Amino acid sequence: MTAPELTVLVVDDHAVVRRGVVAYLEALGDVAVAGEAADGQEALDQLERMAAHDGLPDVVLIDLLMPGMDGVAATAEIVRRHPGVRVVVLTSFGETERVHAALGNGASGYLLKDAGPAEVDAALRAAVRDEVFLDAAVTRRLTEELRRPRTGVGVLTAREREVLALVAEGRTNKEIAAHLTISERTARTHVSHLLTKLGLTSRTQAALLAVKEGITGPR
Template sequence: MRVLIVDDHAVVRRGIRAYLEVLDDMEVAAEAADGQEALTRLDAMAAHRELPDVVLIDLLMPRMDGATAIGMIKTSHPDVRVVVLTSFGEMERVHAALAQGAAGYLLKDAEAGEVVAAIRAAAQGEVFLDPAVARGLTQEIVSPPTGLASLTSRERDVLVLVAEGRSNQQIADELVISERTARTHVSNVLRKLRLTSRTQAALFAVRQGLVPPRA
């Protein structure tokens, strides 16, 4: 299976490449240093019908972060599977990556065998989660937070902007994310707060003291 490695640290890319290339069923199709370069490489490979099976991607990178890149990859190349390999295991980042279409989420302290297992699982249409991430998601199901406490810090930012009357595109511009990511955040806010409209969200924000009442 063909893999595109996306990480802003060259030493990380080289290490992953060196390990994968000794495996009979793995081929490193290309490398990219950020999300924007990954999209450029994917478009070029698509033109020659040589898309990779899996993209292995970091989250925090310059120019375009991993979560935004995942959403754009899945929009442009829906058959390509994406696995996150990052140092950050906060549930906010996990939710963002999975919401954008990631088929796996691993932390960088994972064993090499786990990375390979995640790539193989993704290529077969399965989802592979780091044990620590899986525990966090399970805990949320068993004891889910409610109300304002259920929102991530980014979702609180989005709630405030919604209450200020911003559109999805304006929210995206303010937070330097894609419009699709902003739309996903707004949907998550409404779902978690069990609201059905942006007006209800604005009223909730006022009641919680997040924004002053409009004159």
């Protein structure tokens, strides 16, 4: 009997879902389930124990929304602590923000839970080949996002975002200039440009938008 080609740690806070995923993976024949975890911290604890016995899995198949440490945070920690382990997200949520967060933290794949068996299998194998696999529905959303013209704070340059954050803190042009080590005239120009780009008419409107977008918060 040959050794399994792939070992997988399954992480999901719903026991029924977790068991269903485990049953499917075991049915593949050439995949071994290395273990199960109900949240990100439990997954990290298991990986530490596995590492101590030279038994790290090839892939961690993880949900995103879980109590305690969620999948996004856990993905970053798994990749940092165990760079040889690949992470594939299997979740019910496909919003582009979550996709960006997961991939930005090092995930090698992103699948929705309605993905077919072939897609899950392909994602696992792509991960161990250091390739990125995205669910077809997720890929469509990302493509649509790229095609849409940028709006809102997305149209601002990095410097304009910095200035917007300072405006939201109630800083004057002189104070912004001193903070960023630029001239007051340049600060005034940045404020004017960002107001124009955002279609706003006052610094107060800009401050409110900044708070809404999470660029800054009340202090």
